[in-house]
Amino acid sequence: MPASNELLERSAAEIAAAVNERRVSAAEVTRATLERVVATEPNVGAYLTVLAEAALAEAASVDRRVAQGERLPLAGVPLAVKDNMCLTGSRTTCGSKILEQWIAPYTSTAVARMLAAGAIPIGKTNCDEFAMGSSCENSALGITRNPYDLLRVPGGSSGGSAAAVAAFEAAIGLGSDTGGSIREPGAFCGVVGFKPTYGRVSRYGLIAFASSLDQIGPLTRTVEDAALTYDAMAGFDPMDATSVQEPVEPAAPALRDDLHGLRVGIVREFDPGALGGAMDALYRAAYAGLERLGAELVEVSLPTAEYGVATYYLIAPAECSSNLARFDGVRYGLRVAGRDVRGMYDATRAAGFGEEVKRRILIGTHALSSGYYDAYYVRAQKARTLIADDFRGAFASCDLIACPAASCPAFRFGAKSDPYSMYLMDYYTIPMSLAGLPAISVPCGWVQPPDGNEPLPIGLQLCGPLFAERLLLGAAHAYERATNHRATHAPLAQRLTA
């Protein structure tokens, strides 16, 4: 039986069940997905590289494993991998000219675990260059459009993975979240975006932006799929000294249908009234929805959260200025000749990096330089500690926190040309990143923008204490099940493809 478009639009859990029960083969799902990609990509542009050959080979291997009686949690599930994760033999660009031709000679732990669980790597997805951005517009290698309105950005930096999942070009997208890079594109593309606790998923093979913040997580169409992905990837990795030894309890079996007995904190400082009438109404309705499911709403305070963006834009650039030093023209392909070796470095990096990457390298280099280190880097680290303390304080009186995932719906290309307004896109997601907390964005409704014809999805962000993934995913599942906002509108890309 050929895999129907209908099956591709189902969840990863359903696809895996069909493959495990041999109602459809992984090869059939893969071929259908690759056809879907060919039909959809001209509109969306989620992928930088489609791995047709590797995908079919992997599918054949999954079919063999299933035929031998293995039951794989993600059997045959089409997977989109953000192009900052290494996969042996695949071009891995980070959306940058400096890595445009680099073929990874090894596979990241997270991707390897997904493949072990039966997922099929369809391709590598577009992202803001080195994951620096909130719209995918900072990619040097391609434009990705929001599947719900092709004139708009998919969010970022994991915009390619979010768009691929929203446009049914994959059932699961892997993203990386440093300050909101999974949650914001998740919200923009009407899908679930989940960032686990820092250290839960190995960073081995994830090309670093800011090492102390980067965390891999899923973009999926259902919370259950996010849980399945998390269960497949999470857990200690001896190759990552920052991966945590805490035992991982599977989240998928703990999904729940109500929120009885949970106290949900509403952050006083994150008043949705500041986001305008439509957004305000939507978030108030979302909070009321949580209450209807049995949650007790309590007000909590995060007084230092407003310093999140300022703190983040010292720590993340500082780390990136060092992480990106290795792209110097000696290796990795791009080399622009110079008068001497230093000239070669300068010319290569000038040609290879985009504006935003250069800006952050400069900011970070300055923040770490002698004489400024204490004033910037050290102070930012202190602020980071205070922000984490605030969350600890808040979680003394609540189990989860609910707040907006982004301050606006997907915007038009070029609308945030001023870097600072782009930085503010992550206002609601950065504090959790600085505190290392698990957080998820789930669709919570639609707004009709004044400057467009298509209704745009909005995301609700839920955040839990460290290592509370089970609780968090469980609650997000209850909310998703009760509201099912995704079903309200089909993406434009789907309508154009059909």
Place this chain on the structure above:
Amino acid sequence: MNERYEPVIGIECHVELKTATKMFCGCCNEFGGEPNTKICPVCLGLPGALPVPNRRAIEHIVTVGVAFGSTIAEFSKFDRKNYFYPDMPKDYQISQYDMPVAAGGSVKYWIEDGELRECRLTRVHLEEDTGKSTHAGSTDGRIAGSEYSLIDFNRAGVPLMECVSEPDLRSAQEAVAYLEALRRTLLALGVSDVKMEEGSLRCDANVSVRPVGSSSYGTKTEIKNMNSFRSVERAIASEVARQIAIVESGGRIEQETRGWDEINGVTHSMRSKEEAHDYRYFPDPDLVPLEISPAEVRRVTQTLPELPAQRFERYTARYSIAPRQTAQLIDNPALAGYFERVLALGARPAQAINFVLGDLSRLANETGVAVAESAVTPEYLSGVIALVEDRRITSKVAKDVLARCWHGEGAPAAIVEREGLARQSDTGALVPLVDQMLAAHPAVVADYRAGKQNVLGFLVGLVMKASRGTADPVVVKELLNERLSSG
């Protein structure tokens, strides 16, 4: 050297640690090999690869710290030292900045007169080595002006210990003696091969001069590119002379890095202070802080071997062995071990040291076999010593017996027995031999009688020789005296 000036020298060493694997990955830590064969994503610094620290290397640093009496940090961390260089895979080096594993302590060293001196340590920390570049087509082998460069990453990520001394050294000789002591100790601890020729020991010297009696420091220069202890000594001496000449002529020393030119025997300017790097150190976010428990430090302390400096003190103070001989023994740990075993069998140190450094070392040189590997077991040597002590053989025979043992002729007592080498003190047996010699050398006898009493020694020698060394020289002398005066 100008007597009015005092050199002030501090040494900074980099030592490659001996571990099975590299500092942050599972690659083999071994010198040499085909270029780029001992590499992986981690030590190549590939995008996405992450470091995981080698526990053994950390233990090594703790061991070194404990051995030198440093304070071991309970809480330490790794930092990134950021600078660009083509053979540094990540363009930053994982190192330690403000919280080294070990701080303080001192290295005890000695120079020729055997006096034990001390050089304080500033710190000992752990970092990773870089790759190795070969620059082709430049006149001086440096990257500037080269046509192309080849990089071998086999060395990249090898655990490296940095050991920084205080400016406590006052001469090039002291600097070398310090390095020798450091080398000896690290060898004794088994933490490194410490081979300068293979680059597992590399050092830079900070050199300044000041008027004798002054307590403030002059402007220092840092000397690099010294490839042997000999070149360290020459480079420092040359730099000290250069600085004194500048100061004498009213000039000013520039703070700079200078390279040692082995061929021309001079240092030359490499870069000035203004060009100094801002390394932008910050804690490496890929690594978690290092915790070293007091229990771990106790365990290391308890398992520490005797250190060369302690051995030096034991030999010179307890055994009254001359410093020069002590130094000779300590520089040859296998020989020292042999010596210790001989002592353990009851030999007197003064006796043992003479045989070990004298006859046996000479035989070792002649035959190319190490003393400890030779047929002369510690038991044999102690046996020979006992035979001498018991006056059963002469010390002359002892040499012969040892040589025979060396060449595999068996146990000393058996050789003495078989070859009839027992000491002869019996006058009855020696008289015929003495008379025979006197009869054979009438001219010598005449000389003696004419007043040349010093020919007596010659005659004793003849008798000894005729007896194959077995004759008791005291008895022989008595007999000769008796015969010559009575005749």
